[in-house]
Amino acid sequence: MLEFLAGTGLAAAAGLNAYVPLLALGLGGRFLDFVQLPGGWTWLENEWVLGILGVLLVIEFVADKIPAVDTVNDWIQTLVRPASGGIVFGGGALTETAAVSDPAAFFESNAWVPVVTGILIALGVHVVKAMLRPVLNAATFGMAAPVMSFAEDFSAVGLSLLALLVPILVVLALAGLVVGVVLLFRRARRRKRAGAGVESYASAGSSRTSNT
Numbered sequence: 001m002l003e004f005l006a007g008t009g010l011a012a013a014a015g016l017n018a019y020v021p022l023l024a025l026g027l028g029g030r031f032l033d034f035v036q037l038p039g040g041w042t043w044l045e046n047e048w049v050l051g052i053l054g055v056l057l058v059i060e061f062v063a064d065k066i067p068a069v070d071t072v073n074d075w076i077q078t079l080v081r082p083a084s085g086g087i088v089f090g091g092g093a094l095t096e097t098a099a100v101s102d103p104a105a106f107f108e109s110n111a112w113v114p115v116v117t118g119i120l121i122a123l124g125v126h127v128v129k130a131m132l133r134p135v136l137n138a139a140t141f142g143m144a145a146p147v148m149s150f151a152e153d154f155s156a157v158g159l160s161l162l163a164l165l166v167p168i169l170v171v172l173a174l175a176g177l178v179v180g181v182v183l184l185f186r187r188a189r190r191r192k193r194a195g196a197g198v199e200s201y202a203s204a205g206s207s208r209t210s211n212t
Contacts, residue, residue, distance in 0.1 A: 007163070022087065025160075044087075044091065060073070060077075088118060090114045132148075158173060
């Protein structure tokens with residue numbers, strides 16, 4: 001159960017930021033004795049892999065905080081984040097996935113199940129993020145982009161750490177994330193309606209002035 005929660009937390013974090021949970025898992029496997037990666041996932045501990053992930057994280061960190069660029073980045077990440085989710089769920093759930101190097105054994109042993117599960121979790125989170133960001137940008141004239149990006153980065157880091165250190169708390173963290181998303185959607189819709197009302201009032205005023 002704890003392994004499943006760990007994988008779920010890491011996959012959800014991947015939906016927000018593909019590289020944070022990959023780095024967390026790789027660094028944890030390299031430096032923490034209690035994080036034992038399955039045989040097919042030990043490449044995450046490689047210093048070159050960790051370095052590349054660090055560079056990609058910096059690029060993602062900057063791009064995701066620029067209005068309009070963040071939307072393009074979300075489109076690009078549509079494949080990357082789910083892939084990351086599959087990798088970290090498989091590693092975080094500590095499944096016997098050494099058969100990854102042997103495709104036939106991989107499918108016969110059902111080792112693909114946690115990978116697909118992680119892909120679906122990360123994809124779901126990513127889709128919500130990609131839908132929410134343009135709405136918030138439009139409602140705040142782009143000012144929400146850096147704020148939301150920092151919040152997402154913080155959430156990704158928090159989920160990754162909880163998944164590795166206290167997996168049982170992942171449930172509470174995900175519940176809080178869902179509540180936060182719902183509140184943001186409602187707030188964005190209220191702002192959009194208020195803006196539409198102001199524009200309608202201004203248009204009506206201009207029409208009356210021209211008629212007189």
